[in-house]
Amino acid sequence: MEKKIAVLSGDGIGPEVMIEAIKVLKKIEEKFGHSFQLTEANIGGAGIDNEGKALPEKTIEVCEEADAVLFGSVGGPKWENLPPNEQPERGALLPLRKHFNLYANLRPAKIFNGLQAASPLRADIVGDGFDFLVVRELTGGAYFGEKGSDETSAWDLMKYSVSEIERIVRVAFQSAKTRASATGKTAKVCSVDKANVLSSSVLWRKVTNEIHQSEFPEIELEHLYVDNAAMQLLTRPRDFDVIVTENLFGDILSDESAQISGSIGMLASASLSDGGFGLYEPSGGSAPDIQGMGIANPIAQILSLSLLLQHSFGLTDEAKAIENAIQSVLDDGLRTGDIMSDGMKKVGTVEMGDAICEKI
Ligand code: NAD
Numbered sequence: 001m002e003k004k005i006a007v008l009s010g011d012g013i014g015p016e017v018m019i020e021a022i023k024v025l026k027k028i029e030e031k032f033g034h035s036f037q038l039t040e041a042n043i044g045g046a047g048i049d050n051e052g053k054a055l056p057e058k059t060i061e062v063c064e065e066a067d068a069v070l071f072g073s074v075g076g077p078k079w080e081n082l083p084p085n086e087q088p089e090r091g092a093l094l095p096l097r098k099h100f101n102l103y104a105n106l107r108p109a110k111i112f113n114g115l116q117a118a119s120p121l122r123a124d125i126v127g128d129g130f131d132f133l134v135v136r137e138l139t140g141g142a143y144f145g146e147k148g149s150d151e152t153s154a155w156d157l158m159k160y161s162v163s164e165i166e167r168i169v170r171v172a173f174q175s176a177k178t179r180a181s182a183t184g185k186t187a188k189v190c191s192v193d194k195a196n197v198l199s200s201s202v203l204w205r206k207v208t209n210e211i212h213q214s215e216f217p218e219i220e221l222e223h224l225y226v227d228n229a230a231m232q233l234l235t236r237p238r239d240f241d242v243i244v245t246e247n248l249f250g251d252i253l254s255d256e257s258a259q260i261s262g263s264i265g266m267l268a269s270a271s272l273s274d275g276g277f278g279l280y281e282p283s284g285g286s287a288p289d290i291q292g293m294g295i296a297n298p299i300a301q302i303l304s305l306s307l308l309l310q311h312s313f314g315l316t317d318e319a320k321a322i323e324n325a326i327q328s329v330l331d332d333g334l335r336t337g338d339i340m341s342d343g344m345k346k347v348g349t350v351e352m353g354d355a356i357c358e359k360i
Contacts, residue, residue, distance in 0.1 A: 045088045175242050
């Protein structure tokens, strides 16, 4: 396979962990016989310093020409005093999501074997770990609906169209199908809404049922009210496979899921538009406190690459090879500082990247 990838390393630890992800990509190319053309471009603080703005036009062009975007992270103290709309995160990431209509946000919540103790949940609840995916609608609902205020009140309209719901639940069902074919487990989708109170949720549930019946009848579907879902995640996280929900509920549930998974250095995310295009990034930020120290955990960036191969290029085996290599390195006892525990071997960013490459 031949594909083009835009590489936007950004600021802080972004460039350090991106080098490791690219090393892993080269290894995948070699082992599976693919050819990926990489084009680097400035973003965030690096965009401001080198080209005068957080999202330079040239960077948009590079992304437009690419089949997918591998993103590091942006921001840091150097740019914190700029006007809000010119700052790295607000000036780069949000316009990029809007420009490419990245309406589906995917956040895997997974505990790798050996890292169960990193979860704040009780050991009997975590068991041997959990592995589920939160699919959040990213461009609709109350965050994008009509807003207003007068002297005594303020409002944000939570509005969803049938087509907005259809496309996001399709992503969820499709993801469940892909995950099941990789693991051999039953494909399950849990749709989260508040259909006992909100009209938009009544429509959400109706459309979800219709798409389920007409296009994905073989996949198990359950519905949960959002307040119940927030509790169930804490008591039975191992029962979930794919969770799909609207923007506001997804914002909260995806952070809850990240928190119960343990270290931010292990969590990746994908933001997808139609036709397979997507932007893939670690869930954490640019970690300026550890920049340049060689101790950042590169696994979140490497898992972002694995998501890219799976969702934009359909390379499930290659994605699985990366995840297996990470598990194998963890089984060998290698740990970066953020996931370190007694009896393990502490390694830096480069050593962790090299070890993962070796396993592939
Ligand atoms: P952060 O995620 O950068 O850091 C929080 C803590 O987690 C820090 O102690 C950091 O050292 C640690 N951490 C994060 N990633 C790690 C990794 N891979 N390995 C080891 N430790 C890791 O969040 P913050 O401190 O709130 O934000 C720092 C900067 O990042 C800010 O400028 C913020 O605006 C920006 N930010 C960017 C993004 C993005 O690019 N998508 C997201 C969040 C924050």
